[in-house]
Amino acid sequence: MQLPINPPVEPMLAKSVPQLPSADGMTYEPKWDGFRCIVFRDGDEVELASRGGKTMTRYFPEVVAQVKRQFPTRCAIDGELILIRRDGPDGAPRLDFELLSQRIHPAASRVRMLAETTPADFVAFDVLALDDESLVDLEYPARRARLAAALKDTVAPVHLTPVTTDPETARRWFEIFEGAGLDGVIAKPADLPYTPGKRLMFKVKHARTADVVVAGFRWHKSGPVVGSLLLGLYDEAGTLHHVGVCASFTAARRAELLDELAPYRSDVVDHPWVGGDETSGQRIPGAPSRWTGTKNLEWVPLRPELVAEVGYDAMEGDRFRHTAQFVRWRPDRQPRSCGYAQLDRPIRFDVDHVLAGDPTATA
Template structure:
C-alpha cells in the first residue's frame, strides 16, 4: 500500500464536555455508536484499521467489497463501522452495538455467515488522503468539503455522516437521534487539522442517573480491595437482572468500599444470581467472553439490600452500555423499588432518516 498516509494511523479523538460547545463555524455531527475505523484503499488493496493499530479487515469482508466498489481508488477515510438492527415487528431500524460486537469472531466460517446475517455499514466523517495528497494539515472545513465531493455518489451500506453548523439543529439532533441508537454529538472546530491520537474535537453524551441494587463485587487485581460493584435492576416480575458494573474508584476508595460492603457479605445461600436461571432470560454475571479473554470474572455475592445511585449515558438493550459511575449510597431506597421503569427510554427513531439526510431531521 503506497498512499500519502499509510497505516497504522491513530484516529483523532474527542474530549468529553458537559454541554454542546459553541464557536464561529463549529460543525456538529451525530456521534455514531460503533467501531471507529479508518479505511485505507489503494486500488484493490483495502485495510480497515481501528484504534491502537489493530486491524478489523478480516472481520468485515462485505465492507472490504463495498470499499473497493465505492470509495475513491486511492484514499484514507475516517469513519465508523455500525450494524443496523431491523426488527421483525416493524419497529424503527436502529444501531445495535451488541450485534456489531459479535462480528469479531476467530472462525472464518462464522465471519462469513455473520457478514450475510448482520452486515455492517460504514459512515464516513473525515478524509485523511485523496489521490496523492495528504490532507491531515488541512482545516476541517476543507477536508469535509473534499469528503462530500469525493463520496457524493456512495450508496448504502456506505454513507457520509450529516453535519450542521446550526446550533438549534444540533440540539434537536442530540435529543432525537438517541432514539436511533446514536451516542450523542461530536463538535468540530472549523480550523482544526487532523491530529492523530489528539483530542481536538469535543463529544457530548447523554447523562442520566438510576438507583440500582448492589448485589455483588469483584476483587481488584492489585490486592484485597474492591475492583468493581455489580449492579442490578428488577423487571416487572420482580426478577433481579445484572445490568452492569461501577468500577472507577481511587485506591483509597476501594479500601473504604470493602469496609462498607462487609455487613452484606456472605449472602450466597439464597442469592438471586447464585441460584439464577440464565436459560429463562435472567441476566446474571457471566464467564469470560471474546471481550474479557482470560480476565478473572469471579465475583462475590452481597445480600441484595444495598442501593446506590449511579450515573450512566445509555442502555444497550437491558443493560448499561458503559461502566456506570458511582454517585452515592441511597439508604432511603427499598432495593425492591429499583426497577427498569425508572429509566428514561428515548422515543424510537429510524436511523435511516439520519443516514438518508431527512430534511425534517436536519432542520
C-alpha cells in the same frame, strides 16, 4: 500500500464537554455508536484500521468489498463501522453495538456467516488523503468538501455523515437521535486540521443517573480490595437482572468499600443470581465472552439490600452500555423500588432517517 499517509494512524479524537459548544464556523455531526475505523485503499489493497491501530479487515469482508466498489481508488477515509438492526421489538431500524461486537470472531467460517447475516455499514466523516495528496493540513470545512465530492455517488451500505453548522439543529439532533441508537453529537471547530491522536474535537453525550441494587462484587487484580460492584435492576415480574458494574475507584476507596460491604457478605441465602440460568431470560453475572477470554469473572454475592445511585450514559438493551459511575449510597431507597421504570427511555427514531439527512430530523 503507498499512500501519502499509511497505516498505522491513530485517529483524531474528541474530548467530553458538558454542553454543546458554539463558535463561528463550528460544524456538528452525529456521534455514531460503532467501531472507529480509518479505511486505507490503494487499488486492490484495503486496510480497515481500528482506533488502536489493529486491523479489522478480516472481520468485515463485506465492507472491504464495498470499499473496492465505491471508494476512490487511492484514499484514506476516517469513519465508523456500524451495524443496523432492523428486526428490533419496536420495528424501527436502530444501531446495535452488541451485534456489531459479535462480528469480532476468530473462526473464518463464522466471520463469513456473520458478514452475510449481520452485515456492517460504514459512515464516513473525514478524509486524510486522496490520490497522491495528503489533506491532513487542510481546515475541516475544506476536508469535508473534498470528502463529499469523493463520495457523492455512494449508496448504502456506505454513507456520508450528515452535518450542520446550526447549533439549534445540533441540539435537536442530540435530543432525538439517541432513539436511533446514536451516542451524542460531535462538534468540530472551523480551523481544525486533522491531528492524529489529539483531542481537538468536542463530544457531548447523554448523562443520567439511576438507583440500582448492589448485589455482589469482584476482587481487584491488585489484591484483597473491591474491583467492581455488580449492579442490578428489577423487572416488572420481580426478577433481579445484572445490568452492569461500577469499577472506577481509587485504591483507598476500594479498601473502604470492602469494609462498607462486609455486613452484606454474611447470611446470604437464596441469592437471585446464584444458580441462575440466562436461558430463562434472567441476566446474571459471571458469563465469559470473547472480550473477557480467560479473565477471572468470579464474584462474591451480597445480600441484595444495598442501593446505590450511579451515573450512566445509555442502555444497550436491558443493561448499561458502559461502566457506570458510583455517585452515592441511597439508604433511603428500598431495593425492590429499583426497577427499569425509572430509566429515561429515548424517543424512538429511525436510523435510516439520520443517514438520509431526513428534514424531519432537523425540524
